[in-house]
Amino acid sequence: MADIHVEEFYKDVAIALVQLYSTFPRRINVFVEDIAGPDEPDEFGLHSKRHMACFGALLWLAEEGLLRYVDTIRQEALDQAVLTRHAxxxxxxxxxxxxxxxxxxxxxxxxxxxxxxxxxxxxxxxxxxxxxxxxxxxxxxxxxxxxxxxxxxxxx
Structure with missing residues (x-):
């Protein structure tokens, strides 16, 4: 059995890729909350580990050349994301x-x-x-x- 964080990673990237494929070639905002579920930052404004893992998975997709985006919206979304040709x-x-x-x-x-x-x-x-x-x-x-x-x- 894989580590739970790896299984969550696969699910997060699967959801993100399906969202992006369904709207290709239109650019969309990809919200972490739509993928990982609602998150309430703590009293210091920090997101949960689950939220940050999902956000990290989205950034990883970009780093690996599977998507492009214009900017991040805090740690809550990717702004104007689209699949790359490769993806x-x-x-x-x-x-x-x-x-x-x-x-x-x-x-x-x-x-x-x-x-x-x-x-x-x-x-x-x-x-x-x-x-x-x-x-x-x-x-x-x-x-x-x-x-x-x-x-x-x-x-x-």
Missing amino acids: FIRLSAPAPVSLTQEFGIPDEKSAEALPRSIQEDLSTHIHLVRTALRSGNSARISQVMRATFFADRSND
């Missing part, structure tokens, strides 16, 4: 067949009745990320995010 291509790319089968996504033979565009959409990394988030299963979210981060980079 958009990665999320739109087909996921490994072994992973899609594990998630019950029909393979080409069993999905022949579906239009080709639907077949292609069902096999993408972003579809798997959304499916894993809907399941609420931390292990599945972690597995999909690892596959997305470590996917074959020859297409990038």
